């Protein structure tokens with residue numbers, strides 16, 4: 001009994017020592033530490049403290065104490081150069097009421113894949129600089145972003161998830177977005193776009209979820225949408241007469257959930 005206990009303690013101790021050693025040895029480059037500070041400043045944070053060794057945000061926001069429900073997170077991967085160098089791959093600053101702008105400085109985090117800046121008061125538009133990132137996931141859900149979607153967003157062909165939901169975006173969707181061939185989720189509901197849903201959405205062969213209710217876009221839905229064989233969830237508004245859409249949509253056997261405004265038309 002005693003022996004088993006001791007072995008167990010040794011094992012735990014050895015494991016902790018090893019983990020600490022690893023943490024102490026791998027480092028985030030100073031440029032990325034600086035970039036994180038610039039990013040949060042651009043977004044309007046007055047407070048910022050980052051633990052470089054642990055890759056952890058210790059303080060961020062417009063107040064010293066975060067608002068209720070605020071969530072922040074950074075993920076680093078540390079297997080670079082024989083596990084001595086780390087890079088930021090994910091950044092989440094959610095629910096902080098940040099009053100600034102979307103940060104062009106994301107380009108200074110070359111390994112960044114995912115950003116979640118939902119539930120803030122960010123205004124302005126999407127920085128064209130983001131064109132050169134390799135982002136796979138963008139969520140700017142519920143902010144005060146406005147203006148046209150820059151065509152440069154179409155350069156981020158790595159994107160699989162794009163949520164611009166609940167902002168004040170306007171204008172037409174730039175044709176360059178048709179280049180986002182890896183997109184699986186596209187959510188633009190509750191905005192002030194104009195024009196129709198363009199037929200180039202047929203390029204989005206991987207698309208599974210399309211939410212465009214109350215986005216400002218008007219009908220009809222392009223018939224090409226029936227070529228999106230992976231689409232299984234579609235949310236649309238009345239689109240000036242939904243009846244004409246139904247024969248088309250009925251043919252889309254892949255759709256599992258179809259909502260027209262808040263009515264569920266089809267749900268298997």
Ligand SMILES: *[C@@H]1O[C@H](CO)[C@@H](O)[C@H](O)[C@H]1NC(C)=O
Pocket residue numbers: 081082
């Ligand atoms: C990584 O480790 C191997 C073996 O220890 C060594 O040969 C190599 O030079 C190291 N590479 C770097 C970038 O430090």
Ligand SMILES: *[C@@H]1O[C@H](CO)[C@@H](O)[C@H](O)[C@H]1NC(C)=O
Pocket residue numbers: 099123124125146
């Ligand atoms: C963003 O908000 C600031 C004040 O918080 C204001 O000065 C600026 O004009 C706004 N920009 C846009 C594009 O709405």
Ligand SMILES: *[C@@H]1O[C@H](CO)[C@@H](O)[C@H](O)[C@H]1NC(C)=O
Pocket residue numbers: 131132152155
């Ligand atoms: C964006 O893509 C276009 C082609 O679609 C290309 O001409 C342009 O250089 C790209 N911009 C950036 C910043 O990568």
Ligand SMILES: *[C@@H]1O[C@H](CO)[C@@H](O)[C@H](O)[C@H]1NC(C)=O
Pocket residue numbers: 171172194195196
């Ligand atoms: C979209 O709105 C702008 C001005 O807000 C207008 O100039 C343009 O003609 C509109 N486009 C469509 C397709 O309605």
Ligand SMILES: *[C@@H]1O[C@H](CO)[C@@H](O)[C@H](O)[C@H]1NC(C)=O
Pocket residue numbers: 199200202222223224
């Ligand atoms: C989409 O379908 C319409 C009508 O079926 C056709 O006229 C149009 O060329 C198609 N668009 C593309 C991009 O293939």
Ligand SMILES: *[C@@H]1O[C@H](CO)[C@@H](O)[C@H](O)[C@H]1NC(C)=O
Pocket residue numbers: 226247248249251
């Ligand atoms: C639906 O499918 C049927 C049979 O495949 C076809 O005849 C019809 O034209 C299609 N309707 C639409 C609106 O695509």
